[in-house]
Amino acid sequence: MYIVTGGAGFIGANLVQALNQRGITDILVVDHLTRADKFLNLTDLEITDYMEAETFLRLVENGHLKGIEAIFHEGACSDTMATDGRYVMENNFTFSKTLLHWCQRHNVPFLYASSASVYGMTGAFVEERAAESPLNIYGFSKFQFDQYLRRMWADLRAPVHGFRYFNVYGPREFHKNRMASVALHFFNQYRQDNHVRLFAGTDGYADGEQRRDFIHIDDVVAVNMHFLDHPHSGIYNVGTGQAQSFNEVAVAVINNLERRADHPAQNLSALQRAQAIRYVSMPEALNGKYQSFTQAEVSKLRSAGYAKPFLTVEQGVDRYVRWLAERPT
Numbered sequence: 001m002y003i004v005t006g007g008a009g010f011i012g013a014n015l016v017q018a019l020n021q022r023g024i025t026d027i028l029v030v031d032h033l034t035r036a037d038k039f040l041n042l043t044d045l046e047i048t049d050y051m052e053a054e055t056f057l058r059l060v061e062n063g064h065l066k067g068i069e070a071i072f073h074e075g076a077c078s079d080t081m082a083t084d085g086r087y088v089m090e091n092n093f094t095f096s097k098t099l100l101h102w103c104q105r106h107n108v109p110f111l112y113a114s115s116a117s118v119y120g121m122t123g124a125f126v127e128e129r130a131a132e133s134p135l136n137i138y139g140f141s142k143f144q145f146d147q148y149l150r151r152m153w154a155d156l157r158a159p160v161h162g163f164r165y166f167n168v169y170g171p172r173e174f175h176k177n178r179m180a181s182v183a184l185h186f187f188n189q190y191r192q193d194n195h196v197r198l199f200a201g202t203d204g205y206a207d208g209e210q211r212r213d214f215i216h217i218d219d220v221v222a223v224n225m226h227f228l229d230h231p232h233s234g235i236y237n238v239g240t241g242q243a244q245s246f247n248e249v250a251v252a253v254i255n256n257l258e259r260r261a262d263h264p265a266q267n268l269s270a271l272q273r274a275q276a277i278r279y280v281s282m283p284e285a286l287n288g289k290y291q292s293f294t295q296a297e298v299s300k301l302r303s304a305g306y307a308k309p310f311l312t313v314e315q316g317v318d319r320y321v322r323w324l325a326e327r328p329t
Helices: 011-019 038-043 053-061 085-106 136-148 174-179 180-194 215-227 245-260 270-276 299-301 313-326
Strands: 004-005 027-031 047-050 070-073 112-115 160-165 167-169 196-199 212-216 234-238 279-282
Touching: 011 027, 011 038, 011 212, 027 053, 038 085, 038 174, 047 053, 047 174, 047 215, 070 085, 070 160, 070 215, 085 112, 085 136, 112 136, 112 215, 112 270, 136 160, 136 234, 160 215, 160 270, 167 180, 167 215, 196 245, 212 215, 212 313, 215 234, 215 313, 234 299, 245 279
Parallel strands: 004 027, 004 070, 027 047, 070 112, 112 160, 160 234, 167 212, 196 279
Antiparallel strands: none
């Protein structure tokens, strides 16, 4: 059996799909369904069982978990604006430690979600302590678990892979609300209002020119599957290695929607862009906490054997908008 924590969520459900595509259906999904409509991420997938996280944790602690091939640990409180630090640390740090130790005792591969948020505003995105300075409790919880793992390297018995995801977008993220990718927000805004909203210039960047490393969920899943097949324990950045602007994401979304509406224009003119993209001030709550630039250093990932090219924003958005447009409304 394979276990996917957070399996009804965005990345987790896509991992379940990837396992299904390999003919694997003996899967236990662990999650919180306090938001019930997350179940929609699983209706087209095949799993053996579902379990709430608290029930699963008791199963682990009581030694009743057996016959496990690997654990994909994607479950976490992922709200970067969360203020209940105790809740975040229990879910993201303590729970992760319990699973890590269980996997080591039973020689089970452990693949878990870290986050690019561990880097904060350092401007460096390399998997080294000097580059890590998280800005919020979510980032701190991920950073602290990475640190905990680092102190165990010499004693590891089973493979452990930590993936510092950058800005992931793609299918099955509808439930994330404000935490969903800008690609999804732009898609919904343009269909509803015929324009999209981006942040005005900050940190020396022009309007909408803040840049992030946007990575399609298919690439994230491919990295996970690669290390499942070819274990190479480590903490890895999972991004494309190429930052692109929010303007580029918006234009890619709009161009794709326009083409699907059979409009003759294939690309936005300067006038059309001015009408379709509007800039708003950044909320006060984000001042001093907003990463205006991220770009993964992926040399460690490449050195560990992952050689597949990543989708660009233009390629990934085209794939995503096509999927969104085909969904029933």
